Amino acid sequence: xxxxxxxxxxxxxxxxxxxxxxxxxxxxxxxxxxxxxxxxxxxxxxxxxxxxxxxxxxxxxxxxxxxxxxxxxxxxxxxxxxxxxxxxxxxxxxxxxxxxxxxxxxxxxxxxxxxxxxxxxxxxxxxxxxxxxxxxxxxxxxxxxxxxxxxxxxxxxxxxxxxxxxxxxxxxxxxxxxxxxxxxxxxxxxxxxxxxxxxxxxxxxxxxxxxxxxxxxxxxxxxxxxxxxxxxxxxxxxxxxxxxxxxxxxxxxxxxxxxxxxxxxxxxxxxxxxxxxxxxxxxxxxxxxxxxxxxxxxxxxxxxxxxxxxxxxxxxxxxxxxxxxxxxxxxxxxxxxxxxxxxxxxxxxxxxxxxxxxxxxxxxxxxxxxxxxxxxxxxxxxxxxxxxxxxxxxxxxxxxxxxxxxxxx
Amino acid sequence: xxxxxxxxxxxxxxxxxxxxxxxxxxxxxxxxxxxxxxxx
Numbered sequence: 001x002x003x004x005x006x007x008x009x010x011x012x013x014x015x016x017x018x019x020x021x022x023x024x025x026x027x028x029x030x031x032x033x034x035x036x037x038x039x040x041x042x043x044x045x046x047x048x049x050x051x052x053x054x055x056x057x058x059x060x061x062x063x064x065x066x067x068x069x070x071x072x073x074x075x076x077x078x079x080x081x082x083x084x085x086x087x088x089x090x091x092x093x094x095x096x097x098x099x100x101x102x103x104x105x106x107x108x109x110x111x112x113x114x115x116x117x118x119x120x121x122x123x124x125x126x127x128x129x130x131x132x133x134x135x136x137x138x139x140x141x142x143x144x145x146x147x148x149x150x151x152x153x154x155x156x157x158x159x160x161x162x163x164x165x166x167x168x169x170x171x172x173x174x175x176x177x178x179x180x181x182x183x184x185x186x187x188x189x190x191x192x193x194x195x196x197x198x199x200x201x202x203x204x205x206x207x208x209x210x211x212x213x214x215x216x217x218x219x220x221x222x223x224x225x226x227x228x229x230x231x232x233x234x235x236x237x238x239x240x241x242x243x244x245x246x247x248x249x250x251x252x253x254x255x256x257x258x259x260x261x262x263x264x265x266x267x268x269x270x271x272x273x274x275x276x277x278x279x280x281x282x283x284x285x286x287x288x289x290x291x292x293x294x295x296x297x298x299x300x301x302x303x304x305x306x307x308x309x310x311x312x313x314x315x316x317x318x319x320x321x322x323x324x325x326x327x328x329x330x331x332x333x334x335x336x337x338x339x340x341x342x343x344x345x346x347x348x349x350x351x352x353x354x355x356x357x358x359x360x361x362x363x364x365x366x367x368x369x370x371x372x373x374x375x376x377x378x379x380x381x382x383x384x385x386x387x388x389x390x391x392x393x394x395x396x397x398x399x400x401x402x403x404x405x406x407x408x409x
Numbered sequence: 410x411x412x413x414x415x416x417x418x419x420x421x422x423x424x425x426x427x428x429x430x431x432x433x434x435x436x437x438x439x440x441x442x443x444x445x446x447x448x449x
Contacts, residue, residue, distance in 0.1 A: 008416075008419060011412065012412055012413075012415055012416035012419055013412075013413065013416045014416050014419045014420055014423065015420075020416070020420060023417070023420045023421075023424070024420050024423055024424040024427070025424065026424065027420060027421045027423070027424020027425055027427075027428070028424045028425075028427045028428045028431065029428065030424065030425065030428065031424060031425040031426070031427065031428020031429055031431075032428045032431060032432060034425070034428075035428065035429060035432055067442065067443075067444045068439055068440045068441055068442060070439075131444070203435065212432045212435075213432075213435055216432075216435040216436045216439050217439050219432065219435075219436035219439075220436040220437065220439035220441075222436075223433075223436050223437065224441070255443065255445045256445050258445070259445065
């Protein structure tokens with residue numbers, strides 16, 4: 001190959017001068033742009049996701065993308081005559097029964113039943129819902145939501161993760177877009193250097209300028225489909241396992257190292273609500289961590305956007321809160337979060353660092369954070385009250401009525 | 410003169426091929442890792 005290049009260089013001047021190298025790079029960019037335009041990717045449509053099939057309301061969409069897709073979220077799309085709400089949160093937005101996630105179990109959907117209109121515009125909610133959403137993921141989602149310029153935002157903080165420096169991120173695909181949004185502010189560079197890889201920064205910046213880079217996940221899916229037949233791997237179904245696997249084989253089959261270590265957490269021998277108190281205590285290091293920086297920046301960025309926003313701390317299981325040790329641990333998290341009250345613009349941001357559990361009746365939860373299905377109605381009612389008061393205060397006209405189909409299961 | 414224009418054309422082909430290669434590499438390096446739920 002070098003001989004070919006030497007021949008091209010000596011005979012045709014290809015790559016023999018700076019101007020030639022410059023022209024080749026210009027053609028490279030032209031190629032990237034041409035392929036972006038000429039090779040459309042499959043539609044990036046959120047409506048077919050499993051969550052959206054459960055939500056069953058065309059005006060409430062879950063828009064989280066695949067965990068390998070650097071776009072992070074599906075496009076947030078609203079009509080001009082709609083009141084746009086962006087709701088950022090994790091699994092605490094969703095209730096379930098023992099066996100399933102029934103209809104009307106997503107708090108944003110219930111919220112829309114209570115508030116169908118604001119300023120005579122129908123409410124449309126895009127839910128930035130990602131399971132196990134950590135604080136860095138939440139910040140990335142907030143940045144994405146701000147870019148979509150909604151009329152209103154709701155941000156749900158999870159008491160287990162908001163201050164927990166042992167788990168800052170679980171959705172690495174959100175880093176490229178966050179990197180692109182934060183790169184202009186040098187004060188955020190240490191955060192980027194810590195939580196985003198050079199690859200994230202590069203593909204984030206390029207992706208915002210070139211569709212071909214941004215859509216790489218869709219291209220990859222296309223490629224995989226075409227290359228499946230060429231793979232030398234034996235893709236036939238393995239024979240059924242003969243009896244229970246050995247312990248070693250079971251461990252070898254775990255999906256990631258964290259799965260093994262989460263089975264072997266080094267903690268004292270605890271039972272019942274003692275475990276909840278221990279976990280909440282560990283979730284609050286009370287020292288300077290990235291979590292604290294991220295919370296401060298997130299609230300500052302929300303305030304700077306001037307988008308009216310409700311930020312609240314998700315409720316926890318009532319029966320756990322009745323344990324004084326859990327109460328103290330939760331109060332510790334609330335106290336730490338309350339420090340950030342002065343980082344928000346009170347005109348546009350309603351920041352509630354006190355857990356909703358403090359004002360709710362006893363509710364059924366299946367674990368510390370996740371509620372059983374009937375509880376979602378009561379939790380959403382409290383959130384609706386706050387949102388209605390906030391929207392009214394800023395001279396908007398929310399239609400805050402009783403749920404029209406109340407009693408439906 | 411002709412050789413010079415042939416050189417330009419080769420540069421264009423080379424650049425376009427490099428552009429396709431960049432997109433190929435970016436697509437080929439996308440992971441297909443499953444989401445592993447780690448609690449809450």
